[in-house]
Amino acid sequence: MINPREIRKDFPILEQQVNGRPLVYLDNAATTQKPRQVIEALVRYYETSNANIHRGIHTLAVRATEQYEAVRGKTAVFLKASHAEDIVFTRNTTEALNLVARAWGDANVHEGDEIVLTLMEHHSNIVPWQQLARRTGAVLRYAGITPEGKLDLDEVRGMIGPRTKVVSVVHMSNVLGTINPVAEIGEMARKAGALMVVDGAQSAPHLPVDIEALGCDFFAFSAHKMLGPTGVGVLWARRGLLETMEPFLGGGDMIALVRQDESTWADVPHKFEAGTPNIADVIAFGAALDYLGNLGMGAVRAHEMALTAYAMEQLSSIEGLKMHGPERADERGGVVSFAMNLAHPHDIATIADGHGVAIRAGHHCAQLLMRHLGVAATSRASFSIYNDKDDIEALAEALEHVNRVFGDGSSRAAI
Amino acid sequence: MAVAEPQFDDLYREIILDHYRRPRNRGELAAPSQRVEGVNPVCGDEIHLDLEIGDNTIRDVSYWGHGCSISQSSASMLTERLKGCSIEEAERVMGKVRAMLIDGATPDDEIGDLQALEGVARLPVRVKCALLCWNVLKEGLQQATTAA
Numbered sequence: 001m002i003n004p005r006e007i008r009k010d011f012p013i014l015e016q017q018v019n020g021r022p023l024v025y026l027d028n029a030a031t032t033q034k035p036r037q038v039i040e041a042l043v044r045y046y047e048t049s050n051a052n053i054h055r056g057i058h059t060l061a062v063r064a065t066e067q068y069e070a071v072r073g074k075t076a077v078f079l080k081a082s083h084a085e086d087i088v089f090t091r092n093t094t095e096a097l098n099l100v101a102r103a104w105g106d107a108n109v110h111e112g113d114e115i116v117l118t119l120m121e122h123h124s125n126i127v128p129w130q131q132l133a134r135r136t137g138a139v140l141r142y143a144g145i146t147p148e149g150k151l152d153l154d155e156v157r158g159m160i161g162p163r164t165k166v167v168s169v170v171h172m173s174n175v176l177g178t179i180n181p182v183a184e185i186g187e188m189a190r191k192a193g194a195l196m197v198v199d200g201a202q203s204a205p206h207l208p209v210d211i212e213a214l215g216c217d218f219f220a221f222s223a224h225k226m227l228g229p230t231g232v233g234v235l236w237a238r239r240g241l242l243e244t245m246e247p248f249l250g251g252g253d254m255i256a257l258v259r260q261d262e263s264t265w266a267d268v269p270h271k272f273e274a275g276t277p278n279i280a281d282v283i284a285f286g287a288a289l290d291y292l293g294n295l296g297m298g299a300v301r302a303h304e305m306a307l308t309a310y311a312m313e314q315l316s317s318i319e320g321l322k323m324h325g326p327e328r329a330d331e332r333g334g335v336v337s338f339a340m341n342l343a344h345p346h347d348i349a350t351i352a353d354g355h356g357v358a359i360r361a362g363h364h365c366a367q368l369l370m371r372h373l374g375v376a377a378t379s380r381a382s383f384s385i386y387n388d389k390d391d392i393e394a395l396a397e398a399l400e401h402v403n404r405v406f407g408d409g410s411s412r413a414a415i
Numbered sequence: 416m417a418v419a420e421p422q423f424d425d426l427y428r429e430i431i432l433d434h435y436r437r438p439r440n441r442g443e444l445a446a447p448s449q450r451v452e453g454v455n456p457v458c459g460d461e462i463h464l465d466l467e468i469g470d471n472t473i474r475d476v477s478y479w480g481h482g483c484s485i486s487q488s489s490a491s492m493l494t495e496r497l498k499g500c501s502i503e504e505a506e507r508v509m510g511k512v513r514a515m516l517i518d519g520a521t522p523d524d525e526i527g528d529l530q531a532l533e534g535v536a537r538l539p540v541r542v543k544c545a546l547l548c549w550n551v552l553k554e555g556l557q558q559a560t561t562a563a
């Protein structure tokens with residue numbers, strides 16, 4: 001069982017007041033806050049172990065290398081992956097997906113080949129594929145969404161065929177909260193001889209992930225959305241795939257031998273980590289993985305699902321408010337996007353901020369989805385382990401206030 | 416409740432809400448001399464202005480688009496204030512509105528209802544909402560002067 005009151009003691013940032021009220025942070029899909037343990041790990045690294053990794057003989061270099069590589073191991077355990085060498089550290093999800101589109105895509109995708117995406121993708125799982133399509137002459141295809149906000153699986157099935165080279169799908173939508181059946185889609189891809197890429201930016205932080213059971217070929221996510229620091233992303237690749245790929249970036253750390261005309265590459269995963277990596281933040285990410293591991297991802301999911309159900313119940317009683325996405329909390333993650341008929345998302349976010357409640361308003365880097373929903377923007381509340389029912393009630397109270405400010409003159413008397 | 420309800424009277428003044436709920440001069444003109452538009456890529460707000468300019472005068476002006484209360488009411492107030500104005504006066508009003516929003520200058524009566532946007536200057540993330548239609552107007556006036 002997750003106890004948000006206890007957990008909150010580990011998050012110094014949540015102790016503050018915003019606009020004279022206790023901060024209620026509901027923008028976790030954008031980035032989560034960091035526990036003291038992560039902040040301390042960062043400081044401890046700089047105070048005790050800072051050195052450049054891998055080529056060093058001296059004590060600090062060895063210590064820093066061990067700590068950095070240990071986090072690769074922890075990441076493998078977190079994903080239930082059997083080999084730490086299948087994990088590449090990047091800057092974020094975006095860079096991980098670009099790595100795949102470049103290093104795998106350029107060698108394997110050709111003119112007329114098809115890349116299957118969905119209308120609920122984040123821009124970081126669209127633009128790298130568009131760039132690949134422009135370089136190679138491949139064709140992009142987008143699977144649609146049902147009225148309830150789920151992926152149209154029949155359309156996905158119909159779209160995957162002999163021309164399909166790669167299918168890339170978001171595991172959990174950052175707008176609708178929809179959890180997609182990526183294992184099932186991966187099966188369709190495999191039968192067609194295509195690769196399956198999963199954008200796990202929202203799923204790794206909030207759902208138990210068993211990477212082997214997902215049956216995908218690549219899985220990408222960001223540390224900063226799961227209690228870790230900014231500047232660290234993870235790319236996991238199916239056994240053997242990384243070996244077949246050319247490097248993404250060239251430079252130090254990724255080579256075996258450098259001659260005047262050409263070089264040979266280091267073994268994976270180092271072949272994909274050119275230059276000095278983000279050593280300190282990777283090490284601090286290890287503390288975030290420990291923190292989530294101690295809670296247990298099953299418990300995290302249960303807590304956030306209960307909170308989502310409560311939020312959907314509270315928000316459904318607010319006049320003129322419409323939620324996007326699946327109706328059942330067990331089919332979605334802790335993300336609730338909504339529209340209010342009297343007020344625009346920016347006005348809603350401004351009023352919520354006046355109540356100390358941080359929510360996001362905008363297109364959430366999902367313009368294809370916005371166009372599909374027929375809106376320019378939505379308001380979005382998203383949850384994490386330190387949120388509780390009081391936070392939801394503070395949000396509901398702020399939204400009632402929105403209706404009082406934007407309602408007609410008669411109800412304005414109540415302001 | 417322990418804490419007092421936060422107040423938004425300074426930002427969402429009655430005049431702003433009134434223009435938002437009952438937009439003035441909304442829609443297209445039959446024969447605009449200038450049709451200009453602008454979007455705010457960060458938030459997706461969109462404003463289109465139709466201008467009918469002749470004899471150094473804005474004979475008619477209308478707007479349409481979508482976005483938050485600040486961007487839409489700013490445009491509605493713009494059309495109401497500038498319809499029938501000389502270009503010179505329009506530029507003066509535009510200068511005063513921009514100074515109020517960007518530099519926090521104290522507005523005067525010449526800008527009329529637009530003074531209600533003064534509270535926006537204190538919320539930097541929302542200033543761009545109020546400015547959108549004025550950036551669009553600036554382009555329209557420039558087009559009109561080069562065309563003339």
Ligand SMILES: Cc1ncc(COP(=O)(O)O)c(C=O)c1O
Nearest residue numbers: 092093094122124174201202222
């Ligand atoms: C579903 C999804 N994919 C990708 C990203 C991109 O993550 P990052 O900005 O860390 O690269 C995000 C985060 O905004 C996301 O929610």
